[in-house]
Amino acid sequence: MSFKQRTLGFALAATVAASFAMPAMARDNIQVAGSSTVLPFASIVAEEFGNSFAQFRTPVVASGGSGGGLRQFCNGVGVNTIDIANSSRAIRAGEVQRCAEAGVNKIHEIHFGYDGIVFASRADRGSFALKPEHVFLAGAARVPQDGRLVNNPYTRWSQIDSSLPDQAIVLVIPASNHGTREVYEENVLEVGCKTFDVVSALSADERKQVCLGQRQDGRVVEIAGDYTETLARLDAQADAVGVFGLSFYDQNRDRLQVATVNGVTPSLETIGSGEYPVSRPLFFYVKGEHIGVVPGIAEYVEYFLNEQVSGFDSPLEEAGLIPLSDEERSTILSNFRARNVVSAN
Amino acid sequence: MPIGRLSSAEVEARVVRSLKKRHIKEKAFRAVGLSGVVTGLVLVLILFTSILSRGLPAFWQATFELDVYFNPEIIRIDPRPTQTSGESSGDFRERELAWLTQVNMVNWNRLLEDSVIAAAPEAAAMARRDVRRLITSGERFQLREMVAENPSIIGETRRLRLLADANVDVWLRGNIDRSLPDAQQQLSRATRDLADKLFEEGIIKIRFSQALFMNPDSRSSLASAGLAGAFVGSLFMMLIVMFLAVPVGVASAIYLEEFAPKNKLTDLIEVNINNLAAVPSIVFGLLGAAIFINTFNLPMSTPIVGGLVLSLMTLPTVIIATRSALKAVPPSIRQAALGVGASRVQTVFGHVLPLAIPGILTGAILGVAQALGETAPLLLIGMNAFVTNIASTPFEQSAALPVQIYLWQGNELRNFFEARTSAAIIVLLALMISLNAFAIWLRKKFERRW
Numbered sequence: 001m002s003f004k005q006r007t008l009g010f011a012l013a014a015t016v017a018a019s020f021a022m023p024a025m026a027r028d029n030i031q032v033a034g035s036s037t038v039l040p041f042a043s044i045v046a047e048e049f050g051n052s053f054a055q056f057r058t059p060v061v062a063s064g065g066s067g068g069g070l071r072q073f074c075n076g077v078g079v080n081t082i083d084i085a086n087s088s089r090a091i092r093a094g095e096v097q098r099c100a101e102a103g104v105n106k107i108h109e110i111h112f113g114y115d116g117i118v119f120a121s122r123a124d125r126g127s128f129a130l131k132p133e134h135v136f137l138a139g140a141a142r143v144p145q146d147g148r149l150v151n152n153p154y155t156r157w158s159q160i161d162s163s164l165p166d167q168a169i170v171l172v173i174p175a176s177n178h179g180t181r182e183v184y185e186e187n188v189l190e191v192g193c194k195t196f197d198v199v200s201a202l203s204a205d206e207r208k209q210v211c212l213g214q215r216q217d218g219r220v221v222e223i224a225g226d227y228t229e230t231l232a233r234l235d236a237q238a239d240a241v242g243v244f245g246l247s248f249y250d251q252n253r254d255r256l257q258v259a260t261v262n263g264v265t266p267s268l269e270t271i272g273s274g275e276y277p278v279s280r281p282l283f284f285y286v287k288g289e290h291i292g293v294v295p296g297i298a299e300y301v302e303y304f305l306n307e308q309v310s311g312f313d314s315p316l317e318e319a320g321l322i323p324l325s326d327e328e329r330s331t332i333l334s335n336f337r338a339r340n341v342v343s344a345n
Numbered sequence: 346m347p348i349g350r351l352s353s354a355e356v357e358a359r360v361v362r363s364l365k366k367r368h369i370k371e372k373a374f375r376a377v378g379l380s381g382v383v384t385g386l387v388l389v390l391i392l393f394t395s396i397l398s399r400g401l402p403a404f405w406q407a408t409f410e411l412d413v414y415f416n417p418e419i420i421r422i423d424p425r426p427t428q429t430s431g432e433s434s435g436d437f438r439e440r441e442l443a444w445l446t447q448v449n450m451v452n453w454n455r456l457l458e459d460s461v462i463a464a465a466p467e468a469a470a471m472a473r474r475d476v477r478r479l480i481t482s483g484e485r486f487q488l489r490e491m492v493a494e495n496p497s498i499i500g501e502t503r504r505l506r507l508l509a510d511a512n513v514d515v516w517l518r519g520n521i522d523r524s525l526p527d528a529q530q531q532l533s534r535a536t537r538d539l540a541d542k543l544f545e546e547g548i549i550k551i552r553f554s555q556a557l558f559m560n561p562d563s564r565s566s567l568a569s570a571g572l573a574g575a576f577v578g579s580l581f582m583m584l585i586v587m588f589l590a591v592p593v594g595v596a597s598a599i600y601l602e603e604f605a606p607k608n609k610l611t612d613l614i615e616v617n618i619n620n621l622a623a624v625p626s627i628v629f630g631l632l633g634a635a636i637f638i639n640t641f642n643l644p645m646s647t648p649i650v651g652g653l654v655l656s657l658m659t660l661p662t663v664i665i666a667t668r669s670a671l672k673a674v675p676p677s678i679r680q681a682a683l684g685v686g687a688s689r690v691q692t693v694f695g696h697v698l699p700l701a702i703p704g705i706l707t708g709a710i711l712g713v714a715q716a717l718g719e720t721a722p723l724l725l726i727g728m729n730a731f732v733t734n735i736a737s738t739p740f741e742q743s744a745a746l747p748v749q750i751y752l753w754q755g756n757e758l759r760n761f762f763e764a765r766t767s768a769a770i771i772v773l774l775a776l777m778i779s780l781n782a783f784a785i786w787l788r789k790k791f792e793r794r795w
Contacts, residue, residue: 027644029742033730040757043564043731050733051486054445060646060742062730080642123529228755251757253529254521313474315482315565 027079027294030059034069034086035179036226037115037245038282041316042086045304048315049296052303056296061086063226066179073285074099083290083297087283088115088179096342106288107342110301111332112310114322116246116271117183117278119259122234126165128241128259132277134160136192139171139220141213144198152215170240172233173214175224183280184243185212188261191277231255246271247320272322279322288341305333396774400767406554406568407509407517409480409543413460413488414502420451425496448493453485457507461539464548468539475536479543481510483566508556509549511567511761513540517549520760531760557768561733562744567758572769574735578648578728578743579717579776585652585739586659586716591709593656594663601664602671603693622661629658630722638726645727649739654726655716662715666708670701703791710784714777720747746773 032042043061050058064072066087073085074095091109099107119130137160142149157164174180193199193211202210214220221240223229227248234240234256241259246266249256258266261277270276284304291297303309310316311323324332351359426444428437458476462468468476484507491498512531515521517540527534543549560571605611633654637643643650674697682692723729728748736743744752750769756762 029734031645031730031742033727039731040564046731047563047565047733052446052449054449055442058733060730060732062646062727078642080638080644082645226755227757228759231759248757251531252759253531254525254760 029057030084030294030297030300031062031082032059032084032086032284033062033064033072033082034084034284035066035088035282036063037066037088037178037180038086038284039063040247040319041113041282041310041321042284044315044319045300045309048309049300049303053296053299056299059084059296059300065177067177070095070285071098073287074102074104076102077104077287077289079294081287083287083294084300085285087285088280089182090281090283091285091342104287104289105341106339108286108288108301108336108339109342110284110286110305110336111281111324111328112284112304112321113282113316113324114271114279115282115320116266116276116322117180117187117280118244118246118249118266119241119261120234120244120249120256121241121259122238123255123257125238125257126167127257128157128164129263130164130259130261131161132188132192132261133195134164134192135171135188136211138169139173139189139214140193140210141215142210144196147198149198149210152217155219167239169219170221170237171219172221172223172230172240172242174230174243175222177224179280180243180245183278187278187280245320246322250320268317268322272325282321285342286336288339301336302333305329305336396767396770399764400769400771402518403764403768404553404557405551406556407514407544407549408552408554409461409505409507409509409549411457411460411464411505411507411548412502413456413505413507414463415488415492415499416456416459417500419455419459420492420499422447422451422492422496422499445493448489451489451492453488454482456488457485461543465539465543465546471535471539475533476539478510478532478536479513479540481508481566481568483563483569484508506552508554508568509540511758513549514568515758515760516540517544518551520764557765557772561735562731562749562752563733564731564756567756567761570753570765572746572749572772574732575744575746575749575769576772577735578651578732579746581648581736581739581743582652582655582745583713583717585649586656586713587709589652590656590659590663590712590716594660594712595667595705595709598664598667598671599693599698602668603697604689618661618664622665625721626658626719627721627725629654630725632657633722634725634727644740644742646730646732646742647740648736648743648745650726651723651728651745652739654722655719658719658722659712659716662712663709666712667701667705670704670708671697673704674700700793703788703793706787706791707784710780710787714780714784717780718747718773718777720751723748724751746776 030046032046039061046059046061050056062082063069066085066089069082069085070087070091072082075081091107096107099105119128119135121128134157137143137152137154138157140152143152143154144150145153154160154169156166156168158166160169173184190211193207199207199210214222221233223233227242227244230242230244231248231252234242242256244256246268249258249266260266264270264276266276266278271279286297286301307329308314310321311329314323317323423444426437426440428434454477457480458473461476461479487505487507491503509517513536516523516530516532516537521531530537532540540549556569557571558576559573560569561574562572563570601611601614633650637650637653638645643653678696678700679692682696683689687695723745728743728745729752730742730744731752732742732744734741734743746769750766750773753762753766753769756765
């Protein structure tokens with residue numbers, strides 16, 4: 001081997017080594033990840049935050065689902081872990097425990113608003129007036145019939161209830177990596193299936209299985225990606241009914257029509273008042289250990305909770321967020337200022 | 346049966362018979378080949394026309410040309426601080442930041458609303474909110490920057506180009522069904538009517554938009570979302586691939602092809618390189634996340650990690666291309682060089698390599714182009730994050746072109762972003778085509794025949 005070649009080799013090795021050996025650098029911008037439902041809101045806040053504070057860099061917001069975000073969040077403390085996890089459900093005890101094992105003990109929970117979950121179908125198809133039991137019957141693997149549980153025989157909505165359109169059943173629901181799925185199961189499927197006596201008579205475990213077990217014959221489609229994918233499904237299968245966030249539906253009103261649930265049309269008002277049954281709180285979780293280390297975290301939280309950012313007539317409301325009430329806002333803000341943390345139970 | 350026993354007439358008859366068969370076979374093969382080419386071309390043509398027809402309009406956007414009065418009644422700010430002698434630069438920076446915060450608190454939206462009202466007096470009767478929705482929210486920062494840079498323009502009127510809101514753009518160009526009832530429209534009736542009127546009067550025009558090229562991504566001001574951040578991120582990654590994968594790849598290929606002994610070990614290496622070239626790119630992403638981020642603590646979503654991952658992915662491609670380019674150099678060149686007394690190194694660097702250069706360059710550029718379009722591994726190292734900064738070093742978080750396409754196709758405002766996504770695809774394709782054209786040009790330039 002020639003000298004020249006050897007120096008080239010050394011030079012390359014040195015460059016590679018140098019780039020690896022770089023010490024974990026101090027990070028000067030906030031890193032956020034998690035729920036794709038929260039993503040649009042968090043992105044807007046991050047961008048406005050960066051624009052409003054000359055001294056802080058714009059936070060970086062990644063998606064990955066509520067579960068994925070919290071998993072990253074609980075990876076530990078340090079600049080190569082995220083500072084804030086967005087979540088469309090409350091953190092679970094197991095996750096708090098995992099966090100604690102990795103050294104994340106100060107988890108601040110910030111509840112910043114609500115989101116409605118809506119059923120929408122194509123605007124050019126029949127309109128739906130759903131009840132939770134309709135949705136349960138359409139999607140479950142086994143359904144009660146004549147006092148027994150049988151494999152789901154329904155193929156058209158009109159077979160479930162004559163008031164529903166005579167359309168083939170195709171239900172497009174979020175996969176289990178989404179926080180939305182949990183709300184869907186709790187507020188729709190479980191509510192729907194408890195209306196049947198056969199189900200109520202079962203043991204808790206069996207009941208859960210019956211209520212949440214989804215049919216596998218292609219009539220229930222689980223979407224692991226975002227709502228655009230659900231919308232694409234509706235483009236491909238005209239009869240499909242999809243599960244969306246209210247904000248997504250709101251921005252695509254020209255293509256979608258929304259179903260009422262128990263006779264209530266989802267809107268900012270009906271969800272805010274709790275009249276519409278399928279809504280959920282939105283959260284983000286802040287790693288207390290990073291406050292003061294990564295610049296701007298406390299300011300970001302305060303900015304996020306500012307009424308002009310996430311209150312009524314704010315950019316977030318315009319983007320489809322259902323704002324907190326004034327009392328809720330002040331409680332949450334004072335909780336954060338007191339640096340109250342989430343406990344494991 | 347030996348032909349010699351047949352009479353010449355019989356032979357001729359046979360040949361004539363078989364000739365027909367052979368001709369048919371040849372024609373059939375040509376037809377199959379040609380139809381293959383035609384099908385391929387038609388598919389490419391369909392792809393291109395659909396992307397171009399959807400994406401090209403997005404390069405033009407509804408834009409206001411408005412006289413903006415920098416009203417001193419609204420812009421009430423202190424004079425810009427200047428550094429006094431004896432003041433430390435830290436203190437000055439603090440005072441400057443306080444001043445910038447003050448500038449930031451000015452109700453810039455009001456200035457924009459007032460300018461619209463000045464252009465269309467009937468807007469004065471409308472709700473402020475409906476007027477505000479005409480102009481994309483990010484444009485207020487344009488006013489802020491102007492004042493922060495030069496406070497003396499307060500009290501003056503300037504003619505500015507301001508991007509209309511994404512929904513206004515969608516409405517004016519008919520990307521939403523204009524006959525839909527109010528409940529299904531994004532904008533209120535008053536806003537729509539005002540937009541139509543301003544469009545008729547020529548205050549809003551569909552103009553070529555620089556936003557797509559000059560701005561980073563945006564979610565709070567959708568109409569100003571652009572590709573600049575993603576472009577810079579991709580550029581950094583390309584540079585890293587070029588300076589890492591190409592030299593390492595070429596060096597290893599030269600060693601393996603020209604110097605390495607042929608034994609079991611080098612055979613094993615060769616098999617492995619070929620296998621690596623076929624490994625799905627997402628595997629490299631997983632590897633990158635595990636090694637570069639978790640072990641070496643490099644920051645997530647940065648071009649440096651992306652570049653390293655893509656370098657790993659491109660390495661086998663470069664090695665294989667370089668090796669085949671070296672193999673294509675006739676052995677007589679090597680023998681001649683060695684014959685006149687050149688050493689192995691002199692032979693390789695003086696004679697073989699120059700002849701193999703065009704092939705090597707083509708392979709390297711195609712490898713880089715492939716890396717440019719790669720998306721899957723980048724998703725795993727967090728490059729699908731929403732970043733509004735334009736990175737100034739590879740160690741800063743950044744977007745990348747293919748991932749930007751992925752992000753835009755997932756944006757909620759479908760009516761606006763369907764075109765935007767195709768426009769981003771056009772930019773990426775244009776880059777790819779120019780890289781490939783460059784590869785072809787290099788090959789032609791250095792090509793030698795013997």
